[in-house]
Amino acid sequence: MNKLITFEGIEGSGKSTQMRLVARRLTQRDVPLLITQEPSGTDIGRKIGGILFNREHHYMCAEAEAFLFCAARAQHVREIIMPALNQNKTVLCDRFSDATYAYQGNARGLNPEFIKVINDYSSMGLKPNLTLLFDLPVEVGLKRATDRDNLLLDSSFSDRFEKESLNFHNKVREGYLNILKSEPGRFRLIDATRDVDTIQQEVLRHITEFISQSNC
Ligand SMILES: Nc1ncnc2c1ncn2[C@@H]1O[C@H](COP(=O)(O)OP(=O)(O)O)[C@@H](O)[C@H]1O
Numbered sequence: 001m002n003k004l005i006t007f008e009g010i011e012g013s014g015k016s017t018q019m020r021l022v023a024r025r026l027t028q029r030d031v032p033l034l035i036t037q038e039p040s041g042t043d044i045g046r047k048i049g050g051i052l053f054n055r056e057h058h059y060m061c062a063e064a065e066a067f068l069f070c071a072a073r074a075q076h077v078r079e080i081i082m083p084a085l086n087q088n089k090t091v092l093c094d095r096f097s098d099a100t101y102a103y104q105g106n107a108r109g110l111n112p113e114f115i116k117v118i119n120d121y122s123s124m125g126l127k128p129n130l131t132l133l134f135d136l137p138v139e140v141g142l143k144r145a146t147d148r149d150n151l152l153l154d155s156s157f158s159d160r161f162e163k164e165s166l167n168f169h170n171k172v173r174e175g176y177l178n179i180l181k182s183e184p185g186r187f188r189l190i191d192a193t194r195d196v197d198t199i200q201q202e203v204l205r206h207i208t209e210f211i212s213q214s215n216c
């Protein structure tokens with residue numbers, strides 16, 4: 001059985017923070033691991049991300065956006081994720097297909113059947129085996145993301161998605177929760193309003209349980 005674990009949630013929900021911390025813990029336990037992210041998990045994906053996140057591209061149509069994320073995923077799955085799964089590594093991926101359904105489907109309004117076609121093709125039909133959904137009110141997530149960006153050298157930094165309206169981000173959140181309702185077995189809902197350490201304990205518990213079950 002594959003061990004593809006995805007981290008999902010709105011901007012500022014703590015995905016990257018938790019992934020970094022749990023990767024350190026798992027590495028200390030000698031778990032064979034690959035940590036990666038979308039869309040920038042490959043050189044090609046990073047270049048595609050440059051187009052996607054550029055604030056000057058505010059007029060990008062939803063279809064182009066969906067195709068670009070899927071192009072990055074096609075490369076990422078074939079170049080990075082599949083080879084790691086084939087070496088029996090546990091793959092931790094910061095965002096994957098669910099993000100396309102939540103952002104380009106629920107929030108941008110693209111037909112989920114269209115998304116399914118392009119996503120299944122780009123992901124080679126690969127589905128996450130476990131998905132941690134970091135959930136919190138969008139106002140809290142966006143405030144955290146803005147505070148994080150303000151610490152960067154370029155304090156004006158914030159990408160095209162962070163610039164979207166509260167309504168947009170609420171639709172993303174709702175989109176994620178809808179997927180969770182339709183596939184409860186794959187998801188673990190994480191209350192991301194709590195402190196980093198408390199969340200980390202829960203994340204580690206879910207991942208450890210999953211790895212020990214999949215090794216049986
Ligand atoms: N549980 C938490 N409570 C408070 N701040 C947090 C928490 N988790 C992460 N942060 C901070 O919020 C910001 C966004 O976290 P990040 O992990 O980058 O989110 P994401 O990857 O989901 O966009 C960072 O500055 C991070 O240090």
Ligand SMILES: [Mg+2]
Nearest residue numbers: 015016017094
């Ligand atoms: Mg992040």
